[in-house]
Amino acid sequence: MMKRLLIVIPSYNEETALPKLLNELKTTVFLNSFTVVPLVVNDCSKDKTELVAKHNGGNVLSLVNNLGIGGAVQAGIKYAKRHGFDYVLQMDGDGQHPPAEVNKLLQAALDTQADVVIGSRFLNKQGFQTSLMRRFGIKYFHWLNRLLTHKSIYDTTSGFRLMGARAINLAASYYPDDYPEPESLIFFSRAGLIIKEVPVIMRERQGGKSSIAGFSSLYYMMKVSLSSILSYVRKI
Amino acid sequence: MDLCRGTVSFSIWSEGLGILSEFLGVQVPTNLIFSALIFVILIYLLHLSRVNSKLQHQVTRLTQELAILNQRLETLEAEKQN
Numbered sequence: 001m002m003k004r005l006l007i008v009i010p011s012y013n014e015e016t017a018l019p020k021l022l023n024e025l026k027t028t029v030f031l032n033s034f035t036v037v038p039l040v041v042n043d044c045s046k047d048k049t050e051l052v053a054k055h056n057g058g059n060v061l062s063l064v065n066n067l068g069i070g071g072a073v074q075a076g077i078k079y080a081k082r083h084g085f086d087y088v089l090q091m092d093g094d095g096q097h098p099p100a101e102v103n104k105l106l107q108a109a110l111d112t113q114a115d116v117v118i119g120s121r122f123l124n125k126q127g128f129q130t131s132l133m134r135r136f137g138i139k140y141f142h143w144l145n146r147l148l149t150h151k152s153i154y155d156t157t158s159g160f161r162l163m164g165a166r167a168i169n170l171a172a173s174y175y176p177d178d179y180p181e182p183e184s185l186i187f188f189s190r191a192g193l194i195i196k197e198v199p200v201i202m203r204e205r206q207g208g209k210s211s212i213a214g215f216s217s218l219y220y221m222m223k224v225s226l227s228s229i230l231s232y233v234r235k236i
Numbered sequence: 237m238d239l240c241r242g243t244v245s246f247s248i249w250s251e252g253l254g255i256l257s258e259f260l261g262v263q264v265p266t267n268l269i270f271s272a273l274i275f276v277i278l279i280y281l282l283h284l285s286r287v288n289s290k291l292q293h294q295v296t297r298l299t300q301e302l303a304i305l306n307q308r309l310e311t312l313e314a315e316k317q318n
Binding site for chain 2: 060
């Protein structure tokens, strides 16, 4: 039976990178048991993201308020739930995640029956690697995550992930706001979902700016630590 | 409301404040009023921030619903035109 996959691309001011990404998605050959629909979630961008996405044939969800990455992704997840998609794949709009790598996540989901599959930069050291500061942060989150979930996930901040039906249901009702990647993993693992990690090769961003940079990264770490610990103790 | 009642009753019965502060070990009675008020304000701030998060959550939900409905409307209109 064909499975339906929604590729959610949360985008904030990504007019430069989006056309290339959408065209690449059109030409990519996905595993043939999947029908793939791309969905750009325009998080109230100030540039022509919406126009560019529509022009390149993408479905677009346009948010009237800027919700941040968590809210944007959750909008995509709600869309998927309402339209009966079996899987949601989250992918950055800046071209860091090559569409060709999507198949690796799909294959892992089919093979292992995992509810969440994370595309990881670190399982084998290929492709674009991030800066020293970032690597330290990711190491720290690995430690924190292992402490809280007793699972060893290396790339907890990866925004390249596949969610199955159980994860979609959960995330549609609750999804963290600001920096959802590490926190949602704790949430998913507490709900008893199976989380798997597969190595993927990432590229350098093709345009746009990272949402985390410079001095704010320390603040980011503190904020995420606090919210991770809170999501460890909160009711689900 | 309790705050008003408290301050009014102490302005009528001013020795009461002295007795209360002595009981609580506060040397200057006005300081008792200040610290009590600061405590009340802090609690109120906490309450406001709770209200704020709830509202933010509601705005998020509305924004998402609106986007999904808009998209559906656009698809339906496009289908109708074809």
